Amino acid sequence: MINLFERFDSKTQVLYKSLQLAGHQNYTIVIHDDGFLPDNITSPYQFFADNPTSANDKSMFFNGIEIPKYWEIEGNNDEAWIKDMGEIRGKIVYQKQYKSRIVNRVEWLDKNGKVRFIDHYTKNGIKFSQTVLDENGKAILKKYMNREGKEVIYENYITKDIVLEWQDKTYFFDSEVAFILFYLQALNIEMNQFVINSLSTPFAVLYNMNISGNDVLFWQEQSGGSIPGNMKLIFNEDMVRQFKIIVPEHAEHQTLTNSMQAFEKTCVFKSGYLYDYVKRNEYTKNALIMTNSDQLEHIESIVAAVPYVSFHIAALTDMSSKLLNLSQYNNVKLFPTVDEDTIQALYEKCDVYLDINEGKEIVDALRKALDYDMLIMGYEDIVHNRTVTAIENLFTKEDEAQALIQALHKIYKRRKVFNQRLQFQKEHINEVSVQLFNHKLKV
Numbered sequence: 001m002i003n004l005f006e007r008f009d010s011k012t013q014v015l016y017k018s019l020q021l022a023g024h025q026n027y028t029i030v031i032h033d034d035g036f037l038p039d040n041i042t043s044p045y046q047f048f049a050d051n052p053t054s055a056n057d058k059s060m061f062f063n064g065i066e067i068p069k070y071w072e073i074e075g076n077n078d079e080a081w082i083k084d085m086g087e088i089r090g091k092i093v094y095q096k097q098y099k100s101r102i103v104n105r106v107e108w109l110d111k112n113g114k115v116r117f118i119d120h121y122t123k124n125g126i127k128f129s130q131t132v133l134d135e136n137g138k139a140i141l142k143k144y145m146n147r148e149g150k151e152v153i154y155e156n157y158i159t160k161d162i163v164l165e166w167q168d169k170t171y172f173f174d175s176e177v178a179f180i181l182f183y184l185q186a187l188n189i190e191m192n193q194f195v196i197n198s199l200s201t202p203f204a205v206l207y208n209m210n211i212s213g214n215d216v217l218f219w220q221e222q223s224g225g226s227i228p229g230n231m232k233l234i235f236n237e238d239m240v241r242q243f244k245i246i247v248p249e250h251a252e253h254q255t256l257t258n259s260m261q262a263f264e265k266t267c268v269f270k271s272g273y274l275y276d277y278v279k280r281n282e283y284t285k286n287a288l289i290m291t292n293s294d295q296l297e298h299i300e301s302i303v304a305a306v307p308y309v310s311f312h313i314a315a316l317t318d319m320s321s322k323l324l325n326l327s328q329y330n331n332v333k334l335f336p337t338v339d340e341d342t343i344q345a346l347y348e349k350c351d352v353y354l355d356i357n358e359g360k361e362i363v364d365a366l367r368k369a370l371d372y373d374m375l376i377m378g379y380e381d382i383v384h385n386r387t388v389t390a391i392e393n394l395f396t397k398e399d400e401a402q403a404l405i406q407a408l409h410k411i412y413k414r415r416k417v418f419n420q421r422l423q424f425q426k427e428h429i430n431e432v433s434v435q436l437f438n439h440k441l442k443v
Contacts, residue, residue: 293359
């Protein structure tokens, strides 16, 4: 099997990991390379650029960007700016959920403060592409370069044309689909079975491929109660390639099949995802809060009402006096300007994560809590990641957060209740066994 993904976004990452945990070490292609793909995943850009790796390669730190003489770079943990005599001429955007202050892209501004060029960087610190925008902020073209700066791929967003410079020849393609078909032929790989999770470019590529095969579509979107147009093509008997549709989200499987005829349902299977937990929940009386904000509504009411639980509150920055005052409670442990090793130790120690900070989520805290098999509980109106948070584990802030306080009392009074709430979470993320996952894939 070959994984052909459009982007390596969060949903694709969950699917990719599930396939790996199920024993499918598939050759994996991501069409739109963001520069930070894992080493065992490739892309059209990587193939045609053929960049040699170097032992000296390292990610681009924010203050390593080349700037004109007398210009300056200023930054914090969230973002950075390029300034000319105090005027912002560029914005540096960090790679999310990566090492501290590593550059993903630089947005260059014109005199009117509008973004006109975007330089994109790889995890090895190479400026590998540049997007050009018009005065209205609309992207009009993107060019990709190898590490020597030579242009390899030119994509015109207006005409949809793609130009490829490869092996001393120039190739013209009138669409992205035609370009990807050429790329797959150049790879010289078996194309009898693909795994895709998009009805956009990956499906269009397979639809226009005049080679028979048996493919799998993992449907990770929301149909809204009607069958998407491209999905209807799968049920067409004239299709050269045959498809099965696997729906990991159980609620979406029900919604989708409710709109289908009997013969269409025979191609659709309910499945789920696999998760590789760093540790298993040990039901300890340790709760974690990661925050760069001191807005933890009703935190004093919570820690006072549940004195037998240790609340570990950590921040990447210095803490305000409001948070520091919580040290008066014996069951509160504060960790200002926390480092990565301490963060990991806290996730190892704690078995409950409280999503109650009003500010932005930091260090991908909720996803990390899931990876450590922590029970995630929080306020329903500020939840930072609904994908990993079961609705049953969200509570109102009314009455000094009494609903959340009572839930904490109950999970520690009876392990059965703790397990039940943890099970709500696992059902919410559609967790299944390896056996079921592989069975649905092979049906």
